[in-house]
Amino acid sequence: MIFDYSKWNITLETxxxxxxxxxxxxHLVLDNFLEIEAAEKALDVFPKIEDAGWIHYVHVNEKKHGLNKLELIPAFIRDGIIKELNSPQFIRHLENLTGIPNLLADKTIEGGGIHQSERGGYLNIHADFTVHPHKKTWKRRVNLLVYLNKDWPTSYGGALELWEKDMSKCAVKIEPVFNRIVVFNTDEDSYHGFPDPIQCPAGITRKSIALYYFTKEKKGSFKRRATNYRARPNDGFKAVFIWVDKKMIAIYTWLKGNLGINDDFVSKVLNFFQKKK
Known part of the structure; x- marks a missing residue:
């Protein structure tokens, strides 16, 4: 069993x-989310960054790695956990939890899948892209993150930060500990991230499974926008680089949606320039 509906239905109203x-x-934080055997097995089969298929998101606003090629994701994570969390039964559970009807799972896991970050990794504060890159009437509504980090002390950093809508301060910090789930609305001002470089030892990574859910809307009924990175009040001159990088990401998002460019392309470009350094 991956997810015990009978257990979580008891607390669903609360x-x-x-x-x-x-x-x-x-938003909501729940511990011991997956059945323990499923969480343990997911961690056991979690692939290394050196394995095939990883996309390396390395630029001003983030330093992390993602794998969203379904055929390369370990079978248990793909056909067990991801399949269950995208199932009609789980979608109904999410709809009840969030109050958002007619949620759609993204079977292509675009931008989601499995993520990990090494020492020094980070993700600047941002609000997510608002429209599915390849389905222009799909509005992004909900994020679900499952953390798989055992023995992760606070000193490592990497807590998920939820920021006030006016970016005045961090309102909530959520440690990315083993078998913890975070679910939250992805509105235009749902600012979140882990902006300070993590300090885990070499050989340890911050691991998560990330799934996104959408609703189908009328074309033109909402604004299409790329990931909106924001500077924190104490970021100083760094804010300029955050803004410039954000504009570059917006251009890439447009190309991705209109010309069919995918994340493999940008990963190869970024890796090329990394090797040139």
Whole structure:
């Protein structure tokens, strides 16, 4: 068993209230989310960054690695966990939790899948892209993150930060500990990230499974926008680089949506320039 519906249905009413009233925007943190055997096996088969297929997101606003090629994701994570969390039954559970009807799972796991970051990795504060890159009527609504980090002390950093909508301060910090889930609304001002470089030892990485959910809307009924990275109040001159990089990402997102460019392309470009250094 991957996910025990009977257990979580008992707390669903309370979880729903907590989710929908949470600040700075609707979210929920749950521990011991997957059945323990499933979480342990997912960690056991989690691939190394050196394995085939990883996309290396290395630029001003992030330093992390992602794998979203379904055929290269280990079978248990792909056909067990991801399949279950994209199933109609789980979608109904999410709809009840979030209060958002007609959620759609992204079977292509575009931008999601499995992620990990090495020592020095980070993800600047941002609000996510608003539209599926290849489905222009799909509005992004909900993120689900499952953390798989055993023995992860606070000193390593890497806590997920949820920021106030006016970017005045961090409102919530969530440690990325083993078998913890975070679910949150992805509105235009749902700012989040882990902006300070993590300090885990070499050979240890911050691991997660990331899934995104959408609703189908009328064309033109909402604004298409790329990932909106934001500077923190204490970022100083770094804010200029954050802004410039954000504009470059917006151009890439446009090309991706209109010309069919994928993340493999940008990964190869970034890796080329990394090797030139």
């Amino acid at each position: 979880d729903t209230k907590n989710y929908q009233k949470a600040l700075p925007y609707p």
